[in-house]
Amino acid sequence: MPTQRSIPAILLAATLISLAAGRPQPAAPATDLTLPLLTTRGKAPAAALLSRAQPEPPPGARTLRHQATSASVRQSTARRAERPVLPHIHFARTGPSLSRSDHFRVGSITKTFIATVVLQLAAEHRLSLSDPVELHLPGLVRGPGVDGRSLTLRALLTHTSGLYDFTADTKGTAPVTPARAVRTALAHPAAPNGRWAYSNTNYVVLGMVIERVTGNSYATEAERRILAPLRLTGTLFPGARTSLPPPHGRAYTSDGRDVTSLDPRVAGAAGELISTLADLNRFYAALLSGRLLPPPLLRHMLNTRTAHGHYGMGLYPQRLPCGTTVWGHSGRITGSYVRTAATRDGRRVVTFRINTDKLADPGLERALLTAEFCPRAP
Template structure:
């Protein structure tokens, strides 16, 4: 039974609830209509999207760093503007059968952003230098036609300017390989010219091996300790050799319609094995770009695209939209799944969308969806 002192508080709470219930909900963003095109014009079985917008804190509020802020709202909601760190607006949309907001799915090359973040954290701790040659950490590993570990730096691996051949061009992303075999497969082929940007999954397989050599732990263990647990990314995991997805999950299909939900993640390893959720990816990129995972100088280094001639930073790449807005993030393609995360430079606005197939019939829909999310709409 409420005490006399608690009655005013109850009445105030009831009033606030009533005001909130009567407040009109935000209109569905333009992305919803574009998302639907992924299953019609794009011919994907299903698609889903989650956007996250963090409001500016009130003037004078102190923003906490290096601490993950929990996200508990389930739908678009008005944040409490009096809170020092108001909760973000969230908007979820889906189209097609058997896809939900809580689904776990394979994120492919988005794994690279996690790996790059671990390497840069180790650089911040002076346990390695981005100028270190690969040979310094993995002697004898990289030695092939036109390429040697003495002349390839960790920076070159991070920015895809090492020249190392992409091992998945041989395996087609379907044959499980060990990291050493992935490197040997790449070294059979002629390297690209030095300092030319050439995207290669081999680079990040080697970085995974460097992390293990420097720390004594696998790249998965280091990422779990440094990123997943601090940010409470409970839906994110490095499956290793596990072929199943955690529950809940939907089905995954090739562009030809074959069910490939069960997949050996060793087809990608450190270049693309990660499993995650829409909410976890949004939280990760928001934390990274807002400066909660890296010191400012190393975050600037991560976003420096000059070594890759404007194409790529370190585990991230920019995309300038037709309205002039530049977003940062990564895409991920692995058998049965395509995922894209993009965010503003400050991490306050993030969107992740996915389809449960590895190829859509109209690739231009990705640009349309990002523009619908990030470009201002004219009245």
């Protein structure tokens, strides 16, 4: 039985509970309502999403210091300004067997990493985007309608080289060496030089250029320049390793066949990478905020004029119904589809994945990005 002294405390607790019950609860993120559609209308076995939003930093110490009148106030202000502003992270999933820390194959998102390395080498004046392929890989690219003596690195980066996509022949299931991938492409007539045509062959050649310029594999250079500095501990270039590192879920083709084990040489520099949701968000946030490239090279990366608005260099834009344009890349490889998109400044980024090749309803991708980046009416 409550004592006389405890009655006021009980009344206070009851009052607080009643106030909390009447207070409007925060709405669930719009993506939480859209994500389940990937497994129903989209017919994916499972889906997961991780978003990252960097809030605006606190007011800078400079303005507040002018108002400070004592050393103690100035020191307190400086400490507040230097305190890191942590991002807001939101994870959601639907369906079985996917977790936030899972490793998975990211397919063509690999291209953003490769393009970043090439642009870093350009910043170091070790190559130029105007260099012909022939300068670095003599005699490699000679075929019907294509000649490495007139084909530039810029054309490879922007998918305007005309090189045939070797995976149209291999179906993304047959492992090949880079040289074999190029030979496969050259057995077909090239598209007109200057016309935009997405081709995995372009980035296989860029991987070979990185090796010729640096003396190291594209994987080694990406690890040294990107993965280690950003502490992307869940990201790796597996080479010929067919298994995923733990933890990981299962991967399936659209007809339900388990393809969790896969030889990554089916894609090479165009799509070999394995990563995690958190690592991909961290990478794109760092890239677009200017941590990996000097401003002139980042502007080159985001310039879509060469590719007639379709593509920059390892990134492409997508304009959403609310008028917001997001930047990022998608990645499809046998058993996995991934999409990362971010605001131009990298302050807001989202990655979602499904554990199969494609969505039965492709429009769901746009719907999910709209839910993430377009504010809802109150």
